[in-house]
Amino acid sequence: MTEVVLDAVNKVYPDGFHAVRDLTLRVPDGELFVLLGPSGCGKSTVLRMVAGLEEITSGSLWLSGRLANHLPPRDRDLAMVFQNGALYPHRNVRGNISFPLEVAGENAADSHERIIELSRALGIEETLNRLPSTLSGGQRQRVAMGRALIRQPGIFLMDEPLSNLDAGLRTELRMEIGALVRSVGVTTLYVTHDQTEALTLADRVAILRRGILQDVGTPQQVYDDPATTFTAAFLSAPPINLVRASVRADQNDGVRLGIGGQELHMPWSDPRATALVSRHGSSVTLGIRADALRPDPDGQISGRVRALEFHGHEWLAHVEAGVALVDTEAFRDDEPQQTGQEGEPGLLRRFLRTTGIVAEEAPAAPVPHGGVHRRSDLVFRLESRSGISVGETIRLSIDAERMLLFGEDGRRVDKVER
Template sequence: MTEVVLDAVNKVYPDGFHAVRDVSLRVPDGELFVLLGPSGCGKSTLLRMVAGLEEITSGDLWLGGKYANHLQPRERDVAMVFQNGALYPHRDVRGNISFPLEIAKDDSPASHERIVELSRALGIEETLDRSPSTLSGGQRQRVAMGRALIREPGIFLMDEPLSNLDAGLRTELRMEIGALVHTLGVTTLYVTHDQTEALTLADRLAIMRRGVLQDVGTPQQVYDDPATMFVAAFLSAPPINLFKTGLWADQEEGIILGLGNQRLVLPWTDPRSPSLVSHHGKYITVGVRADALRPAADGLIAGRVRALEFHGSEWLAYAEAGLPHVDAEAPYENEPAWTSPEQRPGAGQGVLRRLLRTAGILADEPAPQPVQHDGHHRRSDVVFRLESRAGVSAGQAIRLAVDTDRMLFFGDDGRRIDPVRR
């Protein structure tokens, strides 16, 4: 059994840069685990620490149940494929794939047969006698994978192996990588910044930001139920709508969300209400994906269509609705000032207001005024999907219904307010 366990792992460089912060992960035997995040988030550094190419500053690494902090790379039973393939130009394809076997002095007939079988699985059997210079980018990456896999490592590490390929080759090779890894059953850590790659390949994935682990789960879990605002925004194409809103708990109506000059009400029967009520009188961020909005005559959000984009199988529409957008990367500082009780997005709190104050949940401050657009370079558009543009044109007034069950709620620390379901 070759599982990978990282326990509170840190990487601090001599100049003081903290590249990886207290990361704890467990990758079971045979799992294809993807490390996802933007450039500079620490995912490649984490992979290199597993490989033994970077020293762990603090924390523990276990490989196959064996403490591995002190082990040299050759002692870790890992194989790694880099972004550029890095083939030996003076060797043909067969010579590149067989190189690890030559180092191990394995010249058995079985090993030669394994080269042919692996090249067949990778779709490069006909290139075995060719020079790397005559191969396409996709073929070179397949050869690099074959060289890494030929000695049957316990752990397979891949550092953005498809980033230098064009879109068509990425799609083709991505499918082959997933099928090959699962066929071989080798524990695999795969680094990428491409969300499509991560969602289509991974058994599970971890999302990182600035060296900090943000979320871990299956692709479906982290997409549908993200733990942080950053994860919700990063795993979103088109970009998720993020609105800053004031929240007020009303005894009669429920949870009232002030969206610009508009308001949306969640009834007390909504299972998220107990979590949201603790943010009574505060600002929160609401996330709504484009496919959770649809035009409807009785829709809760009113606006005007600014632009339409054709994307082949669908249209994207952009509507100006006066809603204050939030940048998922922006620090949560300098919150807007509080306003008078008369301007709150709800009135007549009565018994509930007194109970909340008695329980220490509600302070005496009035509810926040819905935030107005502050002239940031990003337009305050609401993005929504259309199967057809029939009946929708730029400049027309529109109302949008919201699938409230799919709304996401984030606090001022960027983390989910309602419990994340895993």
């Protein structure tokens, strides 16, 4: 049984940058587990710690029931595929695939059939005698996968293997990777920043932000029942509507949610109403996906259609409804601010100040939890224009069962089902 367990793992670099914070995950035998998040969230650092390419600052890493914090990479029974494939340019495809077997001292004659069988499964059998420089990007990634899988590792690590490919090829290889990994049955950790890759590939997915675990579950769980506003927003195209709402509980009338100058009613028969009682007089964030809104003459929300966007298979309508939309970037993490890396925007401002291009700025006032966008638009989907025109006033109804409730800390108010 090959499983990966990270128990309260931290990674702090010498300059003080806290890349991964108290990460606890369990990847059982044979699971295709995806680490998802924006650039710089710590997902590749996690993969490199599992591989033994980065030291763990604190916490425990267990591989197949064995503490592996200080095991050298060669003793971890794993193989890794990088973003660029990292093939040996002077060796042909056969030589690249067979290299791990040669290092292990296996007889070339004994490995011949395995190479042929694996190359056939990867669709590169006809390229075995070609050099990497003559291959397409997709073929090179298939060779890299073949080199990793040929010695049948217990753990397979993939660090954004499709990010350098065009969209059509990514779709094709995405399906092939999922089918191949599951047919082999090897425990796989797959890193990506692409939501579509994560949702289509994963048995389970973990979402990271600034080194902190935001959510973990099956693709459907984290999409339909996200634990944080960040998860809800990151797994959303078009963007989810995150609306600030005031809470007013009434003993006889349930809970009323004020959004702008309008109100939504939640009766006591709705279990979520009970979770809102303690927030009477404060604010919450409503998460409403674009397909949970629809035009309805009797709808709870009214607004003016500001824009219509044609997307081929659907239209997206933007409605000015006078509501305050919440910006997920303004939510504070529970952890202290990371230090040691200022980030590109901060470095750019500092450079401009030192060169005299811009003046020193006064300290900015604290941003309240949530923040607001410049426009108070709600976005919803239409299969056709349905007679709706820019500039007209319409009413919208909400699929109340799909409405998500988040507190001012960005975490779900109602229970997350896992």
